[in-house]
Amino acid sequence: MRVSDRVLAMQNSPIRKFNPIAAEVKAQGTKIYHLNIGQPDIETPSVFWEAVKGFDQKVLAYADSYGLPELQDAIIDYFKRFDMNLKRNHVLITNGGSEALTLVFLSLLNPGDEVIVAEPYYTNYLTFIQAADGVVKPVTTYAEEGYKYAIKERLEKVVTDKTKMISIVNPGNPTGCILSREDMKVICDFAKEHDLWILADEVYREFAYDGREMTSFGQYPDVEDRVIIIDSVSKRYSACGARVGCLVCKNEEYMAEVMKIAMGRLCVPTLDMVGATAMYKMDPSFFNEVKKEYEHRRDVTYDALKKIPGVVCEKPGGAFYIACKLPVENAEDLLMFLLKEFRDNNETVMYAPMEGFYATPGLGKNELRIAYILNADDMKRGVELLGKGIEAYKAAGHK
Amino acid sequence: MRVSDRVLAMQNSPIRKFNPIAAEVKAQGTKIYHLNIGQPDIETPSVFWEAVKGFDQKVLAYADSYGLPELQDAIIDYFKRFDMNLKRNHVLITNGGSEALTLVFLSLLNPGDEVIVAEPYYTNYLTFIQAADGVVKPVTTYAEEGYKYAIKERLEKVVTDKTKMISIVNPGNPTGCILSREDMKVICDFAKEHDLWILADEVYREFAYDGREMTSFGQYPDVEDRVIIIDSVSKRYSACGARVGCLVCKNEEYMAEVMKIAMGRLCVPTLDMVGATAMYKMDPSFFNEVKKEYEHRRDVTYDALKKIPGVVCEKPGGAFYIACKLPVENAEDLLMFLLKEFRDNNETVMYAPMEGFYATPGLGKNELRIAYILNADDMKRGVELLGKGIEAYKAAGHK
Numbered sequence: 001m002r003v004s005d006r007v008l009a010m011q012n013s014p015i016r017k018f019n020p021i022a023a024e025v026k027a028q029g030t031k032i033y034h035l036n037i038g039q040p041d042i043e044t045p046s047v048f049w050e051a052v053k054g055f056d057q058k059v060l061a062y063a064d065s066y067g068l069p070e071l072q073d074a075i076i077d078y079f080k081r082f083d084m085n086l087k088r089n090h091v092l093i094t095n096g097g098s099e100a101l102t103l104v105f106l107s108l109l110n111p112g113d114e115v116i117v118a119e120p121y122y123t124n125y126l127t128f129i130q131a132a133d134g135v136v137k138p139v140t141t142y143a144e145e146g147y148k149y150a151i152k153e154r155l156e157k158v159v160t161d162k163t164k165m166i167s168i169v170n171p172g173n174p175t176g177c178i179l180s181r182e183d184m185k186v187i188c189d190f191a192k193e194h195d196l197w198i199l200a201d202e203v204y205r206e207f208a209y210d211g212r213e214m215t216s217f218g219q220y221p222d223v224e225d226r227v228i229i230i231d232s233v234s235k236r237y238s239a240c241g242a243r244v245g246c247l248v249c250k251n252e253e254y255m256a257e258v259m260k261i262a263m264g265r266l267c268v269p270t271l272d273m274v275g276a277t278a279m280y281k282m283d284p285s286f287f288n289e290v291k292k293e294y295e296h297r298r299d300v301t302y303d304a305l306k307k308i309p310g311v312v313c314e315k316p317g318g319a320f321y322i323a324c325k326l327p328v329e330n331a332e333d334l335l336m337f338l339l340k341e342f343r344d345n346n347e348t349v350m351y352a353p354m355e356g357f358y359a360t361p362g363l364g365k366n367e368l369r370i371a372y373i374l375n376a377d378d379m380k381r382g383v384e385l386l387g388k389g390i391e392a393y394k395a396a397g398h399k
Numbered sequence: 400m401r402v403s404d405r406v407l408a409m410q411n412s413p414i415r416k417f418n419p420i421a422a423e424v425k426a427q428g429t430k431i432y433h434l435n436i437g438q439p440d441i442e443t444p445s446v447f448w449e450a451v452k453g454f455d456q457k458v459l460a461y462a463d464s465y466g467l468p469e470l471q472d473a474i475i476d477y478f479k480r481f482d483m484n485l486k487r488n489h490v491l492i493t494n495g496g497s498e499a500l501t502l503v504f505l506s507l508l509n510p511g512d513e514v515i516v517a518e519p520y521y522t523n524y525l526t527f528i529q530a531a532d533g534v535v536k537p538v539t540t541y542a543e544e545g546y547k548y549a550i551k552e553r554l555e556k557v558v559t560d561k562t563k564m565i566s567i568v569n570p571g572n573p574t575g576c577i578l579s580r581e582d583m584k585v586i587c588d589f590a591k592e593h594d595l596w597i598l599a600d601e602v603y604r605e606f607a608y609d610g611r612e613m614t615s616f617g618q619y620p621d622v623e624d625r626v627i628i629i630d631s632v633s634k635r636y637s638a639c640g641a642r643v644g645c646l647v648c649k650n651e652e653y654m655a656e657v658m659k660i661a662m663g664r665l666c667v668p669t670l671d672m673v674g675a676t677a678m679y680k681m682d683p684s685f686f687n688e689v690k691k692e693y694e695h696r697r698d699v700t701y702d703a704l705k706k707i708p709g710v711v712c713e714k715p716g717g718a719f720y721i722a723c724k725l726p727v728e729n730a731e732d733l734l735m736f737l738l739k740e741f742r743d744n745n746e747t748v749m750y751a752p753m754e755g756f757y758a759t760p761g762l763g764k765n766e767l768r769i770a771y772i773l774n775a776d777d778m779k780r781g782v783e784l785l786g787k788g789i790e791a792y793k794a795a796g797h798k
Contacts, residue, residue: 124662241459
């Protein structure tokens with residue numbers, strides 16, 4: 001009656017494992033600024049609700065395993081903005097980007113196969129890769145360098161004959177690091193040279209700031225047979241609870257293989273796909289306001305962070321995260337202090353400690369990820385609480 | 400750029416792989432009676448739609464990885480009907496029963512670990528078990544015996560030192576075979592003796608006919624630490640497209656382990672959980688009408704099948720499937736004939752050929768599964784088409 005070795009090797013989500021403690025704190029009447037989870041406060045577009053509430057079938061039936069054809073078509077149209085010409089069998093609708101990732105790793109990795117991932121990484125990648133008995137091969141990045149990873153020599157150092165793929169999140173979670181066209185070229189060439197799959201998680205695609213171009217790895221025809229793109233409505237349309245994502249790949253042989261697993265799990269919820277269709281069809285101008293708002297939040301958050309003595313971070317160019325080094329030894333220990341001991345006007349703050357975002361033991365202990373998903377005033381106050389908390393933490397004799 | 404060995408070993412769903420051909424046939428104007436998929440025609444309860452349409456939050460946010468607490472509570476209340484006392488951390492909400500099964504196998508099986516499964520089995524079990532690099536150890540059952548499998552000597556024959564669990568679907572898919580209390584005792588004792596997990600997929604729990612008792616493996620306290628129950632709204636409430644299921648287990652150490660994977664995939668869609676909550680709260684009298692209707696359909700379907708010369712089948716006691724042996728050599732070949740050549744009044748019929756439901760090579764070639772999910776008249780007509788199709792198939796020189 002043992003459990004599997006793979007599940008024993010997994011960690012509790014470093015993002016979600018503190019939720020039970022947070023619930024207790026809130027029950028005591030303390031306000032917590034939740035900068036720990038990428039849950040935007042932007043309203044889900046009204047077209048989503050209208051589409052869902054207008055659904056008038058009497059039987060909520062299974063959908064096709066590929067997803068609703070009208071959603072596939074809306075996604076195909078969306079990708080035309082990036083000069084990509086997709087067919088329906090290139091687009092598999094999934095239960096959020098998360099299921100798409102699980103499907104990719106299960107369909108590509110044999111036990112022991114290696115995946116190159118820049119660390120710190122979105123921590124659930126480790127879980128998804130472990131679920132497929134694969135191994136994370138980290139390319140370490142540094143706060144001082146803005147967490148850059150598209151550096152050929154560093155990638156070459158970690159590639160082995162067991163490397164099956166390189167896994168990219170662009171714009172990046174947890175670092176907000178965003179690839180330039182040159183960076184993308186470096187990765188494409190590297191993948192070709194070593195015959196690797198490129199997994200391109202682009203769920204933050206529109207969140208590119210300071211006039212940066214929105215891009216996709218689907219725009220590089222010379223690697224189109226080896227690129228698998230992950231997309232999702234969660235962040236882009238502030239619809240995290242819809243759990244609608246997709247896996248996009250022009251390699252039809254691959255799609256036929258991954259569909260075997262997708263058919264086994266039957267399909268994605270119909271209503272959420274109906275709502276997602278309406279969102280994918282929205283005019284791209286929808287993003288203008290949203291992007292402006294996030295850019296402002298980033299600026300406010302970054303400025304506030306820089307005011308805390310000893311914090312190391314570069315201004316990130318995309319997504320809605322800032323990762324940084326703190327002037328304390330242990331960011332998880334500080335978080336426990338913030339939750340259990342520190343209060344300012346009966347308020348405190350949560351973030352994601354980043355040790356669990358690293359594969360290399362010992363790294364990330366003094367780093368954190370902040371999601372700037374609250375309004376600018378709340379972000380400012382949240383970071384202020386962090387600064388005051390650090391002060392109190394040190395005054396209490398912690399290092 | 401190879402794919403994984405596990406996905407190469409998988410088959411296309413024997414239930415869904417003919418859908419593209421069926422779509423062509425329908426495009427030509429031919430009506431198909433779909434007896435191949437367990438998609439009921441019963442209307443989804445109005446409480447589901449009311450709950451979904453009454454949802455009034457502005458931001459569709461991530462839910463907790465365990466699921467909505469109100470849905471957990473509704474499920475806890477539901478299981479009280481079976482004298483089970485559950486706590487919230489015994490109930491993990493999943494993307495349909497399918498995701499629950501995937502989570503179970505990933506969390507229990509090491510590569511090469513064996514799962515005892517009665518064959519013919521619900522074919523996607525093979526996919527789920529292969530996804531976890533596990534091995535199906537079949538206990539062969541027979542149409543002539545009503546596909547019974549709770550037979551100690553036969554179970555003993557397949558157990559090895561690699562056996563980790565026994566996997567039960569009760570009432571059964573694809574056979575409709577239902578366990579008596581004595582049968583359940585046989586399985587519990589067997590599991591205890593060999594220290595196995597019991598995976599009890601009970602999504603058809605209410606579909607127990609001829610006055611049979613509705614049961615759960617959760618009613619056996621002496622195995623409660625080793626029983627994992629799978630539940631779902633799909634069949635019970637005719638809400639297949641909601642994709643809401645759950646994994647129920649009183650072993651809290653196990654729940655803590657499986658939650659690591661569940662946290663990685665974040666959560667289940669919020670709206671569907673809101674609707675599911677309303678359905679789980681319905682009065683149990685809801686099932687009376689539904690059960691009567693299915694029992695009637697079963698009788699009509701069974702009687703019609705028995706009229707086809709050479710068909711071998713016993714009347715099943717539960718779920719909404721009938722499996723049987725046909726008087727032809729190859730049920731898949733017959734299905735292709737029905738789709739491509741046979742027409743009666745421009746109508747034809749689809750069923751699920753069962754070869755893909757067996758692990759033992761060569762078995763099931765002449766067997767099929769019918770889902771009695773259409774109204775009685777349509778079921779009658781569908782089986783009539785099958786009979787006429789077999790006649791035409793033989794007249795065309797096929798065996």
